[in-house]
Amino acid sequence: MTATAVPTTTAGSRTEKNPGPVGAVSVISTGTVQIHPQQRNGTRLPLFVWLMGSRSWTPPLSINVYVIEHASGLVLFDTGQDRASVTDPDYFPGGFAGLLYGRLARFQIGPQDSLTAKLASAGYTASDVRLAILSHLHQDHIGGVPYLSKTEFIVADAEWQDMEKARPELRGLLRRHIDLPGVRYRQIKFASTDDPALAPFLAAYDVMGDGSLVLLPTPGHTPGSMSLLVRRPDRAPLLLVGDLTYESGLLEAGRIPGVGDKAELHRASAMVRQLEERNPGLVILPAHDPGAAERLRSANA
Template sequence: MTNARNAANPIKRVSVVSTGSVSIHPEHVAATRKPLYWWLFTSRRWTQPLPINVYVIEHRDGLVLFDTGQDRASVTDPDYFPGGITGVMYDRLSRFDIAPEQTLTSQLAAIGYDIGDVHTAVVSHLHQDHIGGLRELTGAQIVVSRREWQSLGQAAPELRGLLRSHIDLPGLRWRHLVPEPLADRTLAPFTTGHDLFDDGSMVLLPTPGHTPGSLSMLVRGSGRAPLLMVGDLTYDVGLLERGHVPGVGEKRQLSATTEMINQFRLANPGLTVLAAHDPSAAPALAGATSGDLAAAHAQL
């Protein structure tokens, strides 16, 4: 786009905060030949604590979040998770550590933002560690793909990691997004998506596999290194670059989406891929945005 509105870079700042940490099984990070429920209930190995990242984008039209983190109530409220065998599954899936100062509201305040300033929160998918801040975002528009929302209405959502009582909350303003054809050929191999502010700076892309309706978000601007936030498509960008997929999701779809991301990455030198739980994401973001800060200071 070349109109006056888009002449200046609309992205002012990109940051990351973490609402605690999570440990998962190595088979969760990288798929093996073991069936999911086999390793889920038999694996005794856990990863080192991984971040629960929320990406914070200051756009000239409003503050945007990509994902909302994990709710601290998940470690303080004994009734947060379902009971019975379903509760055992959640207990075996992950171990969380969330300090009192690691709520979404506190983490935003620590980098200079008020929770009430959030204009839009894009949810990559509806698993618990991405929707935890929803109850704090009653003033924001919450964006999720319609395909992902539809999965919430299917049978036994709890067995697929969807806790409806923590998602479908009163007072939230949901927007169920249907990707539309994209005219921007630079986004190939992606052909559908959604331009969040209609200026090309923040484009939502369908990246199914981890869940049927998972979304990623491309953040870009003049003179800015492009960033691609991919949720749980991977837990380790190095594995993604080698074509390895996680152990949770539909493997064939994960592989197809991973191939598309790698095609896009190779066509866009300098692209930084940012996952939700990759320990390398925060330093990668700092490296990618250091040039932006230098340019900003040069203009002062």
């Protein structure tokens, strides 16, 4: 095949354009989480005031794990919440930090909701997973780490460095569930890019070296939070944004969540909206957006 040839594949009697290295993209959810509306929708109140005072909770929200079939192997974006967090009384730290965790979120995770069980129901096994990209290191994104023994994990170096600072548990980082013996982490740095399709982002990390899975820095929720752009020649591009927003409609409306660095969240959200303008049809898929699964199905149709 010459460099300019358009490769083709044969499906049944039809000859189709090569769909590129990305195959099926799907989403599973490791149970549900309830947070305070102030966290989801944003608030002018100081964090400590609503965290300790709020009596209202959102409806149960999904804890999404995106499953991407790539020609080089199976890739996850985030790994969900560990069921051990609702069965093991020692999962969370005690004392003040433990109190904060109890105030931040309530989880419902049945035996059928574990990452392993959800992967199985989607037709995969944990040992199929070659790579798992962690949008950030909060508990509801790192829950699968102990169960993916064949997997290399990708994390932003800024996120890892934040975990190495004093008292990470007070910033939502449970190091003893993340930095486990034998687990392989690739701490990535973003490289400058002049790809016009990525503008206004000027830094990116090409996960597979083929341009199909591109990580973009979207800090704010945490210092090393990142989003994954999934590019497929024959389908709408996807942007998996982790917890940059809890609902794509809120991001579109210029609203930011109630936790994180507000200036950074505004900046990263504005960049995502500009990216959307350059990539018409871009599908924004947050980790806890109740509409994400349906939007992904439509994007795949």
